[in-house]
Amino acid sequence: MSLFKMYKKVWFSIQVIILVTQLYIVKVSSDIGPDTVIYQLFTRKNVNEAYILQLNNFSLLEQSNYNKSLPTKIFAHGWGGFPDQGYSSKDEYLLQEDCNFISVDWSVLAEGDHVTVSLINVPIAGAATGAFVDFLIGQGTPLSAFHLIGFSMGAHVVGNAGAAVASGILPRITGLDPASDDFPLDSIDNRLDTTDAFFVDIIHTYVAFVNMTGHADFYPNGGLIQAGCPVPDLECCNHCRVVDLYAESINSPLGFNAFQCDSWENYQNGDCQENVNTLMGEPVSINVRGSFFLATNRESPFAQG
Numbered sequence: 001m002s003l004f005k006m007y008k009k010v011w012f013s014i015q016v017i018i019l020v021t022q023l024y025i026v027k028v029s030s031d032i033g034p035d036t037v038i039y040q041l042f043t044r045k046n047v048n049e050a051y052i053l054q055l056n057n058f059s060l061l062e063q064s065n066y067n068k069s070l071p072t073k074i075f076a077h078g079w080g081g082f083p084d085q086g087y088s089s090k091d092e093y094l095l096q097e098d099c100n101f102i103s104v105d106w107s108v109l110a111e112g113d114h115v116t117v118s119l120i121n122v123p124i125a126g127a128a129t130g131a132f133v134d135f136l137i138g139q140g141t142p143l144s145a146f147h148l149i150g151f152s153m154g155a156h157v158v159g160n161a162g163a164a165v166a167s168g169i170l171p172r173i174t175g176l177d178p179a180s181d182d183f184p185l186d187s188i189d190n191r192l193d194t195t196d197a198f199f200v201d202i203i204h205t206y207v208a209f210v211n212m213t214g215h216a217d218f219y220p221n222g223g224l225i226q227a228g229c230p231v232p233d234l235e236c237c238n239h240c241r242v243v244d245l246y247a248e249s250i251n252s253p254l255g256f257n258a259f260q261c262d263s264w265e266n267y268q269n270g271d272c273q274e275n276v277n278t279l280m281g282e283p284v285s286i287n288v289r290g291s292f293f294l295a296t297n298r299e300s301p302f303a304q305g
């Protein structure tokens, strides 16, 4: 084959790839509507039955129990998941204090192969959720009221949301074992990172997702394998444990006390007991930085104090 013919063939292939990509994006975009990402609102007045909120829908907000003077917690579920992944945290938060607990339902976008969901749908759900935060701020909620929490790929949904908020920098985002497949560390645009909020705390519970980092990173039981989980782990024991730990942290009488440390090995050797310590999860000190280790029980209640 002549060089010219080869050049033409390569150029044609590139054109086809560009066209298919454009058609795909147009198709995805045309499917995006007010129902694509919806927001389930719970408060102490409606602990079990959600009000459905939508971006820029003033009447739905007006008719709901949303209270702009309360803290607003926003939880995003993971890949292939549903908003009920946040319900254990919702129940604990509403036990602790009256607040607006909003579970992001991006399940329509969370379905499908994880490459498409990661590269195309997570940014869409994140941008929508960032715009939703701006919408609530436009209705009188102070920026300081917000705390976003996301599990697995949902951590990157709330990361993208934090980056998309136009009203300012969010105070806090919590990543619960953020997914790392398809979220390259050298690109912060598509993933949760420390530019997305003033304080980003991350809890790691599974070996596959150990590389994402925030301002403070917590490694229960070393962050690779969780106490009491079977080997092989066929039912999301290690990865999903993070949701249970976080929910328990909200009202735990003992708390998950964690010590700054270089490694699980050093922690286990007792080399870090004099280091800076803080509680993991909801009551974390937002001033701490670095890596923190702790041990947990094998089953609920997990906290050892």
Ligand SMILES: [Ca+2]
Pocket (backbone or CB within 6 Å): 159, 160, 163, 188, 189, 190, 191, 192, 193, 195, 196
């Ligand atoms: Ca980011």
